[in-house]
Amino acid sequence: MPPDSARPLPRAFYSRDTVAVARDLLGRTLVRRAHGGRAAMAGTIVETEAYRSSDDPASHARNGMTQRNRAMFGEVGRAYVYFTYGMHHCLNAVARGPSRDAGAVLIRAIEPTAGGCIMSRNRRGCAARDVANGPAKLTQAMRITGDLYGADLTARGELYVAGGAPARRRVARGPRVGIRRGLDLEWNFRLA
DNA sequence: AGAACGATAACCT
DNA sequence: GGTTATCGTTCTT
Numbered sequence: 001m002p003p004d005s006a007r008p009l010p011r012a013f014y015s016r017d018t019v020a021v022a023r024d025l026l027g028r029t030l031v032r033r034a035h036g037g038r039a040a041m042a043g044t045i046v047e048t049e050a051y052r053s054s055d056d057p058a059s060h061a062r063n064g065m066t067q068r069n070r071a072m073f074g075e076v077g078r079a080y081v082y083f084t085y086g087m088h089h090c091l092n093a094v095a096r097g098p099s100r101d102a103g104a105v106l107i108r109a110i111e112p113t114a115g116g117c118i119m120s121r122n123r124r125g126c127a128a129r130d131v132a133n134g135p136a137k138l139t140q141a142m143r144i145t146g147d148l149y150g151a152d153l154t155a156r157g158e159l160y161v162a163g164g165a166p167a168r169r170r171v172a173r174g175p176r177v178g179i180r181r182g183l184d185l186e187w188n189f190r191l192a
Numbered sequence: 193a194g195a196a197c198g199a200t201a202a203c204c205t
Numbered sequence: 206g207g208t209t210a211t212c213g214t215t216c217t218t
Contacts, residue, residue, distance in 0.1 A: 060214095060215095063215085063216075066214080066215070067214085067215095068213095068214060068215080069214095082214085083212095083213065083214080084197085084198055084199070084212090084213080084214085085197090085198055085199055085200075085211065085212070085213085086198095086211055086212020086213050086214095087199075087200075087211055087212070087213090088198085088199050088200070090198095090199080134199065134200070135199070136199050136200065137199085137200075140200095177199095178198060178199070179197090179198080180196095180197080180198095
């Protein structure tokens with residue numbers, strides 16, 4: 001691995017249009033260090049979705065700021081973690097271009113590259129292939145909860161995104177998953 | 193006060 | 206492959 005591919009992506013990476021950032025996060029590495037660094041987990045980001053602002057009927061930010069979504073309006077490069085279905089957490093990276101007031105990229109799936117045993121244990125021993133192939137599966141595998149709301153993804157802390165050049169794999173693009181509004185916007189990206 | 197929204201596992205067939 | 210149970214956040218009435 002080249003030396004700087006393990007460095008966190010800089011804040012400027014997230015200071016671009018949310019849809020471009022969603023596309024460019026594919027192939028990067030999501031890193032989770034818990035329990036004082038004793039639990040080290042990492043995985044390649046293989047599916048993302050962009051959620052923008054008032055122009056996006058499926059976005060949490062479509063009707064302005066609330067207690068839950070305030071991170072989407074805050075500093076880019078930070079984590080927006082939300083609770084859904086009364087049961088699950090989902091992880092987003094705050095990202096938006098200069099002309100927008102809110103935006104975030106939902107990380108929908110990763111392929112484990114380190115700490116696979118820990119993630120499998122966090123998921124009641126489920127098979128490696130299914131350990132983190134969904135937005136709430138990956139937060140369960142990496143123990144990502146509301147405690148990490150607002151965490152800085154650009155610093156080597158408990159949770160960050162690293163990666164120099166992303167892997168060369170085919171990118172598929174389509175409508176976002178699990179929503180009913182905004183299905184005309186093809187803002188879901190995944191690695192084949 | 194009431195209703196819309198949404199990811200996963202468990203179960204069924 | 207389809208159905209079902211789970212409930213906090215947010216908007217509408």
